[in-house]
Amino acid sequence: MGNASSMLTQYDIEEVQEHCSYLFSQQEIVSLYERFCQLDRSAKGFVAEDEFLSIPEYSTNPLSQRLLRMVDGLNFKEFVSFLSTFSARASLQQKIEFIFKVYDIDGKGKVSFKDLVEVLRDLTGSSMSEKQREVLI
Amino acid sequence: MRFYRRDLLDISPVLTEAAGAIVDDSFTRCFKSNSPEPWNWNIYLFPLWCLGVVIRYGLLFPLRFLTLILGWMAFFTAFFPVRFLMNGKNRLKSKIERKLVEMMCSVFVASWTGVIKYHGPRPSSRPYQVFVANHTSMIDFIILEQMTAFAVIMQKHPGWVGFIQKTILESVGCIWFNRNDLKDREVVGRKLRDHVQHPDNNPLLIFPEGTCVNNQYTVMFKKGAFELGCAVCPIAIKYNKIFVDAFWNSKKQSFTMHLVRLMTSWAVVCDVWFLEPQYLREGETAIEFTERVRDMIAARAGLKKVPWDGYLKHNRPSPKHTEEKQRMFAESVLRRLEEN
Numbered sequence: 474m475g476n477a478s479s480m481l482t483q484y485d486i487e488e489v490q491e492h493c494s495y496l497f498s499q500q501e502i503v504s505l506y507e508r509f510c511q512l513d514r515s516a517k518g519f520v521a522e523d524e525f526l527s528i529p530e531y532s533t534n535p536l537s538q539r540l541l542r543m544v545d546g547l548n549f550k551e552f553v554s555f556l557s558t559f560s561a562r563a564s565l566q567q568k569i570e571f572i573f574k575v576y577d578i579d580g581k582g583k584v585s586f587k588d589l590v591e592v593l594r595d596l597t598g599s600s601m602s603e604k605q606r607e608v609l610i
Numbered sequence: 611m612r613f614y615r616r617d618l619l620d621i622s623p624v625l626t627e628a629a630g631a632i633v634d635d636s637f638t639r640c641f642k643s644n645s646p647e648p649w650n651w652n653i654y655l656f657p658l659w660c661l662g663v664v665i666r667y668g669l670l671f672p673l674r675f676l677t678l679i680l681g682w683m684a685f686f687t688a689f690f691p692v693r694f695l696m697n698g699k700n701r702l703k704s705k706i707e708r709k710l711v712e713m714m715c716s717v718f719v720a721s722w723t724g725v726i727k728y729h730g731p732r733p734s735s736r737p738y739q740v741f742v743a744n745h746t747s748m749i750d751f752i753i754l755e756q757m758t759a760f761a762v763i764m765q766k767h768p769g770w771v772g773f774i775q776k777t778i779l780e781s782v783g784c785i786w787f788n789r790n791d792l793k794d795r796e797v798v799g800r801k802l803r804d805h806v807q808h809p810d811n812n813p814l815l816i817f818p819e820g821t822c823v824n825n826q827y828t829v830m831f832k833k834g835a836f837e838l839g840c841a842v843c844p845i846a847i848k849y850n851k852i853f854v855d856a857f858w859n860s861k862k863q864s865f866t867m868h869l870v871r872l873m874t875s876w877a878v879v880c881d882v883w884f885l886e887p888q889y890l891r892e893g894e895t896a897i898e899f900t901e902r903v904r905d906m907i908a909a910r911a912g913l914k915k916v917p918w919d920g921y922l923k924h925n926r927p928s929p930k931h932t933e934e935k936q937r938m939f940a941e942s943v944l945r946r947l948e949e950n
Contacts, residue, residue, distance in 0.1 A: 505633070508633060508634065511638065511642060512632075512638075514861075525632065526926060527638075527926075528631050528632070528635050528637065528638060529635070529637045529918060529922045529927045530627075530630075530631035530635045530636075530637065531628055531631035531632060531635070532926055532927050532932075533927050533931040533932050533935065534624065534627055534628040534631065534932070534935075535624060535932055535935055535936055535939070536621065536624050536625060536628060537628060540625070540628050544632070556629060556632070556633065559625075559626060559629045559630075568622065571625075572620075572621060572622060572625070575621065575625065589619070592621065593618070596621070596624065596936060596939050596940075597936050597937075597939055597940035597943070598932070598933055598936030598937070598940070599933065599936070600933075600936050600937040600939075600940035600941065601940040601943075601944070605944075609618065609943070609947070
């Protein structure tokens, strides 16, 4: 595969860094690029759904399907931007906005009762009845 | 502690876990082959490297290929007559076939200039024992087979490898399995048990990881080999990466390409340790026994242990894991509600 950073020029790294508001250091971006290339097995330029699901730790996460809708088909720049929310340096505002987007997965701009129940359903599966969930919310 | 709605809605731990898995996970690490650092980057190293390439591809590879072809021809001219003309299952026939297979494997090893150091007592052929080893490539089998003709349990492969499996390996004793067939496991378990009990059978070699791993980690061992009620003799194999990375990434390369890569490298250097036979201890479960032997092999070969099932390389994890997480979350929520 070759040395990953040789495929990323300094210019590329700076562009990606700017796009994620400098939340990652250049070294971190290089490591993320290595990881991105490892996940994108057929070198398409984005990571497909089944490639994410082939990570066992990801696949067993209850919110994996919901997150997939946000992360599927992102190119590297967008991938880094997506992950930058999880950086310790990201603002609380950014993190809350992200959680909002996870709930409001169809991008209506507001979180409905249905969204809340859906997320709770993802988290509890068959261990809680629909009634219980609705009562809870 | 009051249970706030906020606690219920705060999904950040779950999201962080998912993001963590995207960034790095211990499973894909097991199958990563580190790309070799290029050292030919300046004016006097580059011509040296070019010279190396010319020698490897122009001189070594043809010589090795020739050795391999001659070896195969010698093997077949001796093997087929013995196989089909000598009658029955007499001892002499088995002995000759065994020696021929060992010879053929030595030819293979020579074709990659294999430098293999064996440590520890050589395996002896007696019943009620099974050998287990960590798995990096199909060449593990060839390396061990050149020393003793083991019987082996293998996944059926297509192409010329399958042909060899069918014709030659039958003579040393082979058990077939199909990874994708669940019922197969019982049938195979029974065949294994039958095999170890018969004193005339060759010692059985099993790779309990079930898949090739990159020789830096070990994945979970399957406990089938440890439930046969006999001695388990661990074998640890460690390849020296400086010369060539012997990991066979079956998703990236066919076995033929893998062999070509080995034949165009300088050498295949590895250490093989035959460790002390282990027995199931008083009060130990099969799983504990499996883990104990895995610890031994990992410690000896300097491998890191990883708690994943090797078959996840080909299959998705069973939904039971997700269901378990969901159950735990649901229970904790309901419990906290009751407390209020």
